[in-house]
Amino acid sequence: MxxxxxxxxxxxxxxxxxxxxxxxxxxxxxxQPAFPPYNIELLGENEYRITMAIAGFSKEELDIQSESGSLTIKGAKAADEAERTYLYQGIAGRNFERRFQLADHVKVVKASVENGLLHVDLVREVPEAMKARQIPIES
Structure with missing residues (x-):
């Protein structure tokens, strides 16, 4: 590089x-490793969504943490009691950890699982003191 x-x-x-x-x-x-694949969407002026393909993971096997400008999403498969013999295994069941660096004033609003996809909604809330303001010109 x-x-x-x-x-x-x-x-x-x-x-x-x-x-x-x-x-x-x-x-x-x-x-970062390429697993699991994800998208980052712009939903509005200050709204974002991270969508991650987590096929085979239940919400109990996922852990989402937001701390000091960093978002960490971990997936850990529970131990399978029954040993299986696969003829072909195309669905990845390995553990993962993804880290995202969040910009200033971005916070996680909610997370949901739907159709094998994890959706994490983010919003940027800029404090009033930091927003642009019009400065009057005196004569």
């Missing part, structure tokens, strides 16, 4: 050092 030198950004921008640090971190992170 290519390395980018972001030091000019540090010198010419005020307050964007956190953004540059996030880009640096993203460049250094290892690739």
């Amino acid at each position: 290519r390395n980018f030198d972001l030091t000019p950004l540090y010198r010419s921008a005020i307050g964007f050092d956190r953004l540059a640090n996030m880009i640096d971190t993203a460049n250094r992170n290892e690739q």
Whole structure:
């Protein structure tokens, strides 16, 4: 992977050092495994949904945690008492852990399981003090 030198950004921008640090971190992170597949949808101006294919997992086998700007979704299959002999096994039943870095002021609203898909709804709530406001010009 290519390395980018972001030091000019540090010198010419005020307050964007956190953004540059996030880009640096993203460049250094290892690739996440491709299981389970997921989509990230934009539902509205400040509403998002993560949809993850979790075929074969019950909601009791899933764990969703949101902590300090990070969302972690884990799936752990319960031990199967009956040993099975598969002629072909195409449905993955392995444990997984996915981490998502949440932007500032994004929080998890709800999670639901429907038709083998896990839906995690997110919303960005920007505080009033941080919203754009019109500044009157005095003469």
